Amino acid sequence: MTRRLPVALGLLGVLAACGDAGTVENQIGPAPQLPKVNETLLPPMKIARPTGWEGELPGVPEGFVITPLATDLKIPRQMLVLPNGDILVAEGSGGNAPRLRPKDVIAGYIKSLGKTDVKGGNRITLLRDADGDGRAEVKTTFIDELDAPYGLAFVEGALYVATQDALLRFPYTEGATRLTGGEEVTKLPSKVNHHWTKALTASADGTRLYVGIGSNSNVGERGLEIEEERAVVWEIDRQTGARRTIARGIRNPTALAIEPGTGQLWAVVNERDELGPDLVPDYLTAVRDGAFYGWPYSYWGQNIDPRVRPQKPELVKTAIAPDYALGSHVAALGLTFVTGESFPASYRQGAFIGQHGSWNRETLSGYKVVWVPFANGRPAGAPQDFVTGFLTEDGKARGRPVGVTFDAERGRLLIADDLANTVWLVAPSREAAVAPSDNQE
Amino acid sequence: MAAPPVRQRATYPLLHPLHAILLAFPIALFSAALATDITYLNSAEIQWTNFSQWLIAGGCLMGGLALLWAIVLAARTGGAGRAVLYLLLLAAMFAAGLVNSFQHSRDGWSSVETTGLALSVLSTLLALAAGWVGFSGARPAGERP
Numbered sequence: 001m002t003r004r005l006p007v008a009l010g011l012l013g014v015l016a017a018c019g020d021a022g023t024v025e026n027q028i029g030p031a032p033q034l035p036k037v038n039e040t041l042l043p044p045m046k047i048a049r050p051t052g053w054e055g056e057l058p059g060v061p062e063g064f065v066i067t068p069l070a071t072d073l074k075i076p077r078q079m080l081v082l083p084n085g086d087i088l089v090a091e092g093s094g095g096n097a098p099r100l101r102p103k104d105v106i107a108g109y110i111k112s113l114g115k116t117d118v119k120g121g122n123r124i125t126l127l128r129d130a131d132g133d134g135r136a137e138v139k140t141t142f143i144d145e146l147d148a149p150y151g152l153a154f155v156e157g158a159l160y161v162a163t164q165d166a167l168l169r170f171p172y173t174e175g176a177t178r179l180t181g182g183e184e185v186t187k188l189p190s191k192v193n194h195h196w197t198k199a200l201t202a203s204a205d206g207t208r209l210y211v212g213i214g215s216n217s218n219v220g221e222r223g224l225e226i227e228e229e230r231a232v233v234w235e236i237d238r239q240t241g242a243r244r245t246i247a248r249g250i251r252n253p254t255a256l257a258i259e260p261g262t263g264q265l266w267a268v269v270n271e272r273d274e275l276g277p278d279l280v281p282d283y284l285t286a287v288r289d290g291a292f293y294g295w296p297y298s299y300w301g302q303n304i305d306p307r308v309r310p311q312k313p314e315l316v317k318t319a320i321a322p323d324y325a326l327g328s329h330v331a332a333l334g335l336t337f338v339t340g341e342s343f344p345a346s347y348r349q350g351a352f353i354g355q356h357g358s359w360n361r362e363t364l365s366g367y368k369v370v371w372v373p374f375a376n377g378r379p380a381g382a383p384q385d386f387v388t389g390f391l392t393e394d395g396k397a398r399g400r401p402v403g404v405t406f407d408a409e410r411g412r413l414l415i416a417d418d419l420a421n422t423v424w425l426v427a428p429s430r431e432a433a434v435a436p437s438d439n440q441e
Numbered sequence: 442m443a444a445p446p447v448r449q450r451a452t453y454p455l456l457h458p459l460h461a462i463l464l465a466f467p468i469a470l471f472s473a474a475l476a477t478d479i480t481y482l483n484s485a486e487i488q489w490t491n492f493s494q495w496l497i498a499g500g501c502l503m504g505g506l507a508l509l510w511a512i513v514l515a516a517r518t519g520g521a522g523r524a525v526l527y528l529l530l531l532a533a534m535f536a537a538g539l540v541n542s543f544q545h546s547r548d549g550w551s552s553v554e555t556t557g558l559a560l561s562v563l564s565t566l567l568a569l570a571a572g573w574v575g576f577s578g579a580r581p582a583g584e585r586p
Binding site for chain 1: 485486487488491495540543544546547548549550552
């Protein structure tokens with residue numbers, strides 16, 4: 001730290017290099033290498049400044065095509081495909097965390113430089129691409145006046161929407177292009193809402209809903225009193241609204257999904273910042289019933305975080321390590337499993353993960369969609385880049401992926417981009433779809 | 442017999458009243474931050490380190506203005522004597538305060554711990570020393586601060 005004092009003294013340090021560049025190569029998979037804690041005097045804040053696509057498209061592997069399904073959205077986050085193929089997009093921005101200290105003011109401003117100027121829509125938009133050309137002919141407001149909607153689920157003729165403060169249910173009739181009259185299933189923890197996104201998915205049998213509720217701070221620096229029922233996953237009875245906390249210490253579970261082979265609930269989780277460029281890896285994990293994942297007291301199992309007092313060694317002894325590291329600061333915000341055989345043979349078992357991209361790191365990480373292959377309901381192998389090109393060569397961001405949704409029936413992957421305010425659609429190209437090699441398995 | 446008082450002996454304090462007011466801030470705010478740091482380390486109650494962070498930021502802001510003035514003062518007095526000592530103390534105080542504000546921007550316990558406490562002690566002592574030199578220093582009449 002001391003060798004960086006001159007930088008800080010020069011006041012140039014605010015945007016200057018303060019962390020080692022780091023390498024994420026050894027940070028992927030079930031047993032990531034965890035370097036020593038490296039708290040710098042100033043956290044490295046490297047923001048990819050926004051720029052436009054200028055007619056370019058994100059890169060996809062050979063055999064796929066990508067099209068902008070819809071543009072000019074208002075901060076699209078998560079999506080859902082209805083039975084008739086209509087696509088719902090939750091748009092919005094939440095959070096009402098007060099600025100408690102000088103850092104909140106300064107860091108908030110710097111982070112805002114990497115975001116869109118557009119104000120969040122606080123609505124759900126319906127997109128319809130009936131002719132299958134990869135461009136939506138219908139784009140209409142489906143539900144409006146919502147308070148930062150995020151998670152979406154569809155079960156037995158009803159749409160469930162997790163806003164930043166409540167879980168809502170809307171009756172749906174096939175083909176509807178506008179819904180009103182939602183009712184509250186249950187309230188969700190909403191005080192402060194430092195991490196405001198409420199991820200949502202339904203259990204395999206549809207009886208229960210799972211909601212991911214993020215922490216109210218990076219690592220408890222707003223006091224531990226307001227962390228009551230934060231950094232948890234709730235299981236909610238769809239009919240009665242009764243709930244139970246199935247996992248704790250799971251810092252910010254930003255997307256939930258059911259692994260189709262096993263019916264197991266999985267989550268992508270954003271881990272803590274300001275411990276160095278390679279700490280702490282964001283992760284993909286099966287959400288085990290009753291598990292404690294360490295936050296805020298420890299990370300990746302039982303590695304103590306020095307910033308939290310009073311410490312709780314007895315609790316830390318019960319912390320379990322997650323299943324699969326995705327790399328530090330990649331900001332995984334989207335998770336969807338592939339089902340069916342509408343994608344080529346190498347994409348039949350596994351998950352797509354949207355990575356919004358880093359701010360707390362000299363060398364940018366994330367800013368892409370990756371494919372994690374699975375076998376027997378578990379990750380099997382290294383992640384592969386699937387959609388790329390969100391960063392320009394000079395380090396500007398054209399887009400930032402958030403939610404990813406796989407539509408098995410129509411063979412397409414949807415990607416919400418909250419910087420370009422676009423929903424991208426990836427599908428096998430026509431030639432690839434009829435190639436005989438895909439039918440050999 | 443009744444000679445008028447020797448006016449040449451009259452002195453002005455080193456600091457202009459407005460400069461003195463600016464200097465009062467880091468003296469009060471850095472020492473208050475030292476107190477809230479100690480309270481945080483004793484209680485682990487996060488609000489005390491929040492207090493420290495605002496106090497240190499305020500001390501840096503007003504101390505920084507006093508520092509600019511001290512640079513002008515040292516230049517105008519020809520770069521000698523108490524004005525230079527005062528400038529050096531104030532510069533060291535400001536540097537310690539600035540580094541301390543970065544230290545305090547870490548999260549939770551790391552915002553204070555040993556380094557933050559030491560920097561709070563240091564910036565407080567330097568502010569007090571600058572005040573001592575600033576107010577005890579005097580110079581001949583005719584040389585206005």
